[in-house]
Amino acid sequence: MSEQPAPAGPEIEVRGLRKSFGDNEVLRGIDLEIRQGEVVCVIGPSGSGKSTLLRCVNLLEEPTKGQVFVGGTELTDPDVDIDAVRRRIGMVFQQFNLFPHLTVTENLTLPQRRVLRRDKAAAAKVAAENLERVGLSEKADAYPASLSGGQQQRVAIARSLSMGPEVMLFDEPTSALDPELVGDVLAVMRVLADEGMTMMVVTHEMTFAREVADRVVFMDGGVIVEDGSPEQVIGAPRHERTRHFLARLLDPAMAQVEEETSDQVGGSG
């Protein structure tokens, strides 16, 4: 239906997005544009709706109201072939979600073969390239259960990349990892960003946001409170809520107490 004049438009566009789980309105009107090649980090307290927003961008959650466009195609159009659009959107989950019954290589080749209809050799070649990219070539024949969390997440990234996406979505990719494993995953993401991938990253890693993001979006209570350069949003936040959130992140002892009292709203993570 709404074929956007594609090339000039934003890669991701969200208009008037609302999402409710029952009576609980998690997103209360989100407008957001992400240009091609831009890296946007979405930060905010738990329950702020940031994960739900990300999941709405590839329609894992069905928006209650509003529109989502990716690469000029309206995903929220009921007549759009959602499977075809999702092939262009890579998604990386907090819990990795590798397929545990398949080896690392099979995790990368099966989606290519079944969804993109690539032949065996072509799929294997793409898989090998992407494993190389995340530095895990030697784990090609391992099963996910035998890998560390950080390695699993890098495989998950390689799996998404094997589909040749235009956009990558990251849903708290390092939140389930032991602290010493976070760096490897962030390093892979940093390279991706440098290569010009359009990325939307929900994260608590402020250092990553500060150094890699082109823009930082701060969400709270289902709305975007602040949207700007990392220097501005993290370095010199204009809003009280942003300052409060950042202060709690810097003082984890205090954050603990606050996290427990703040309401845990729907949507995973």
Add this chain to the structure above:
Amino acid sequence: MTATDVRLQPKKKGLTRRRKRSLSRGVQYVVFVAAVIAFAVSADWGRLKNQFAQGSIAKQMFPDVITLALKNTVLYTLSGFVVGLALGMVIALMRLSSVGPYRWLAGVYIEIFRGLPALLIFIFIGVAVPLAFPGTEIVGGTYGKVALALGLVAAAYMAETIRAGIQAVPKGQMEAARSLGFSPARAMTSIIVPQAFRIILPPLTNELVLLFKDSSLVLFLGVTLEERELSKYGRDLASTTANSTPILVAGLCYLLVTIPLGFVVRRMEAKAQEAVK
């Protein structure tokens, strides 16, 4: 008197916990030994041996009991299992469908076929259907009928097992598959069902054991000599020889299969437990 009371006043009358425990164990041993002695004394051993363990009759059963009866039992079981698995898969997917009538139909099927005795289904297939629809033949003769009857019953149980297995696969698996561009059906067949089957392998094997035993209901279908399975074969021979040895031998043949299968199931369950840890 509670245990705490006893411990507080150990010198008083009444038994300590340790003495109570050894007394209880002692009583159980006495009862057991008494029962064994009573049985050994009262039983007519000569007659029992004559009835159940006549070597000449047992010998006469071979090799037919294996090459014919056990073979048929296995054939009936496997065909019933295949039909049950296929039908059970369809019903499980219907039960999980987003289409209301499908869910409802599947639910009704499961309730009916789990609630009826398997024997009744056999009689229904063997007697009622041919009478109600004269001229129709169930494909495959007796083998087809047995596969159908066993399959209909097994499908109800397997459908519930398969549904539970599918639901036991973490939600993130479907989300990952969908976000890679898999359609719901393709995600189900390529990603979810293979994992579900790993989870339900032990209960499915149990179902195989149950079917193996239920195949004895073929007895009620009226079968030719070549179509006899273990129970029918044992019973026929028992009546022609007026001796129970064939029943014993047939029973041993069942155990020959069911005990190892049970062992395999326990091994798989233990392995699955370990994998969770």
